Amino acid sequence: MKKLTSITRFLFCILLLISFGCEDNYEIVQKYSYFEPVYTTTAEIRASVGLTPPQTIREAGKIYIKDNWLFVNEVGKGIHIIDNTNPANPIIQGFLTIPGNYDLAVKGNILYADSYIDLLAIDITDKANIKITKRLEGIFSVYNRMGSSIDPVKGIITSWEQKENVMVTTSKGQAKIQPWGGFWFDRGVAFAQLSSVKTAATPGNPSTSGIGGSMARFTIEGDYLYMLDAGSIHSVSIGALNNPVAKTKSMIAWDIETIFPHNGNLFFGAQSGMYIYGLADPEKPNRISQYTHVRSCDPVVVEGDLAYVTLRSGTNCQGFTNQLEVINIKDLTNPVLLKIYPMTNPHGLGIDNKNLFVCDGDDGLKVYDATDHLKISDNQLAHYKNINTYDVIPYQNVAIMTGKDGIYQYDYSNPKDIRQLSRLTFSKE
Amino acid sequence: MRLIVFLLIGCSIQSAYSQHTLDSTKFKMHYFGTLLSGVQIGCSNCTTGNQLTASAYLINGVQLTKGFSIGIGIGADSYQEWKTMPLFLQLSQKIAGTKNRLLLQLNTGYSWAWYDRQEYTLPNFKQNGGLMIHPALTYQLGIEKWTMQFSVGYKNQVTSTSSRFEYQSWGGIVYNETNVKNEFNRLVLQIGFGWR
Numbered sequence: 001m002k003k004l005t006s007i008t009r010f011l012f013c014i015l016l017l018i019s020f021g022c023e024d025n026y027e028i029v030q031k032y033s034y035f036e037p038v039y040t041t042t043a044e045i046r047a048s049v050g051l052t053p054p055q056t057i058r059e060a061g062k063i064y065i066k067d068n069w070l071f072v073n074e075v076g077k078g079i080h081i082i083d084n085t086n087p088a089n090p091i092i093q094g095f096l097t098i099p100g101n102y103d104l105a106v107k108g109n110i111l112y113a114d115s116y117i118d119l120l121a122i123d124i125t126d127k128a129n130i131k132i133t134k135r136l137e138g139i140f141s142v143y144n145r146m147g148s149s150i151d152p153v154k155g156i157i158t159s160w161e162q163k164e165n166v167m168v169t170t171s172k173g174q175a176k177i178q179p180w181g182g183f184w185f186d187r188g189v190a191f192a193q194l195s196s197v198k199t200a201a202t203p204g205n206p207s208t209s210g211i212g213g214s215m216a217r218f219t220i221e222g223d224y225l226y227m228l229d230a231g232s233i234h235s236v237s238i239g240a241l242n243n244p245v246a247k248t249k250s251m252i253a254w255d256i257e258t259i260f261p262h263n264g265n266l267f268f269g270a271q272s273g274m275y276i277y278g279l280a281d282p283e284k285p286n287r288i289s290q291y292t293h294v295r296s297c298d299p300v301v302v303e304g305d306l307a308y309v310t311l312r313s314g315t316n317c318q319g320f321t322n323q324l325e326v327i328n329i330k331d332l333t334n335p336v337l338l339k340i341y342p343m344t345n346p347h348g349l350g351i352d353n354k355n356l357f358v359c360d361g362d363d364g365l366k367v368y369d370a371t372d373h374l375k376i377s378d379n380q381l382a383h384y385k386n387i388n389t390y391d392v393i394p395y396q397n398v399a400i401m402t403g404k405d406g407i408y409q410y411d412y413s414n415p416k417d418i419r420q421l422s423r424l425t426f427s428k429e
Numbered sequence: 430m431r432l433i434v435f436l437l438i439g440c441s442i443q444s445a446y447s448q449h450t451l452d453s454t455k456f457k458m459h460y461f462g463t464l465l466s467g468v469q470i471g472c473s474n475c476t477t478g479n480q481l482t483a484s485a486y487l488i489n490g491v492q493l494t495k496g497f498s499i500g501i502g503i504g505a506d507s508y509q510e511w512k513t514m515p516l517f518l519q520l521s522q523k524i525a526g527t528k529n530r531l532l533l534q535l536n537t538g539y540s541w542a543w544y545d546r547q548e549y550t551l552p553n554f555k556q557n558g559g560l561m562i563h564p565a566l567t568y569q570l571g572i573e574k575w576t577m578q579f580s581v582g583y584k585n586q587v588t589s590t591s592s593r594f595e596y597q598s599w600g601g602i603v604y605n606e607t608n609v610k611n612e613f614n615r616l617v618l619q620i621g622f623g624w625r
Binding site: 022023024025026027028029030031032033034035160162172 | 470471472473475479508583601603604605606607608609610611612613614615616
């Protein structure tokens with residue numbers, strides 16, 4: 001009888017166990033950081049444009065030469081105006097505050113600069129009394145808007161503030177790990193890749209326009225200003241220099257990075273290749289051909305029938321290729337790769353009268369005689385090491401190069417005896 | 430879980446108190462081994478019903494007194510995507526019977542764990558085991574060289590994963606760190622045999 005009682009209780013316990021059920025529990029602790037947008041109203045941004053006393057350069061972006069003046073973009077903040085009459089002794093004359101400025105181009109006495117979503121035309125005839133002559137409001141729909149739309153009340157995103165958050169979730173069942181890592185955001189935005197913010201400026205017609213670098217997103221050709229806006233190009237008529245008029249916007253390629261004008265054509269550097277566009281109708285560039293290469297960052301410059309393209313790898317550039325390519329563009333409809341030269345991590349480049357300057361990242365500035373384009377590496381003229389180099393403009397025997405720590409100028413009137421003229425050091429504060 | 434453990438203990442103690450028949454023969458401390466295998470019943474998503482997964486133990490130990498034994502066990506358990514290998518201590522107390530005995534057992538230890546969804550190549554992914562607690566009632570047939578055992582118990586097993594990845598956002602590098610702690614609760618039914 002006792003045995004029976006024991007078994008009965010045993011079975012009773014089992015039944016109780018089953019009735020409780022055996023469901024799993026889980027707890028997810030998710031810790032993440034994100035950048036919360038900081039907005040500034042468009043009214044505030046537009047009111048803050050103006051000339052201020054000279055400032056030290058902290059983070060140089062694009063550079064642009066016009067006559068004896070050197071314009072250096074302070075990334076996102078404005079433009080340093082430098083008197084470069086004597087390249088051995090450049091003098092900073094003032095700072096033009098332009099919030100959200102990354103690109104510039106100059107024609108005549110008008111400086112064209114972006115300010116987040118706007119394009120400004122600024123009269124720089126009197127460097128001490130600079131005036132805005134026109135503002136094309138909201139012309140940039142994507143570029144420099146950091147992937148966000150404008151909030152009609154808050155304004156434009158002008159910076160980002162880092163935040164951290166912890167979320168704890170507990171529930172019944174088993175937590176299934178998501179292939180994408182299971183990150184959830186309750187607010188804020190984050191993007192997988194940072195598009196190239198620190199890009200550049202380009203040569204135009206030297207007789208009336210200034211000269212920019214190989215990594216430009218603005219360029220002037222004839223009476224038109226061309227500006228990249230993410231994967232699209234804007235054409236803006238500047239027939240009346242102080243009164244730019246937006247004409248068209250057309251798609252080039254989503255991965256477009258730089259623009260370079262040559263002989264009435266536009267050469268676009270994209271991560272996937274080089275695009276050649278004609279300007280038969282200057283308001284609406286038409287595609288002539290495309291040269292495809294491995295995915296990487298690739299500024300392009302052109303001289304004569306040859307295009308020089310550098311490919312580099314890196315965080316935003318993808319790929320594993322670091323090289324200089326020489327491409328025959330005699331037949332614009334059929335660009336042909338002629339030669340590849342290995343490089344370390346080439347960024348911007350410039351060419352003037354067969355003197356080829358390559359900013360090879362941490363490997364410094366390399367100068368080549370490109371007379372024989374098939375033997376460029378055999379004809380190195382100079383190699384300035386121990387400088388992190390970004391972009392270079394060789395023009396009228398003076399090469400102006402931006403690096404991480406300063407602006408260097410070199411006299412290459414005698415290519416076999418290239419001399420450093422000056423170095424404008426950046427502030428490290 | 431705690432409620433169930435207390436319930437088991439309570440039932441067992443009451444059964445033990447009701448046992449008056451004790452074996453009076455002389456006891457000699459001896460080695461024993463047990464091999465058990467069976468099923469674990471429970472659900473990750475109970476709306477689709479219970480799932481059955483496998484469980485197996487190999488235990489070696491010492492019968493210290495007529496009623497009490499201690500052993501070390503190693504096991505292999507499955508919880509759908511998770512597989513665990515527990516290394517545990519077994520405490521066993523007779524609560525009823527002489528020739529055929531009812532035992533109250535507690536198996537507890539640490540389990541190593543593997544999550545078998547490795548096609549998810551999460552960055553810095555780590556999988557961790559955790560504490561296993563498995564109280565059980567076992568009915569043992571025979572006390573001689575060979576025994577048959579039928580066991581029913583309730584198992585609580587903890588596992589966890591962590592992953593961290595960093596990526597570029599507009600403002601700079603940001604990170605996302607996810608720590609997931611799973612607690613599996615299973616009804617465990619096992620059958621096996623023992624030897625000495």
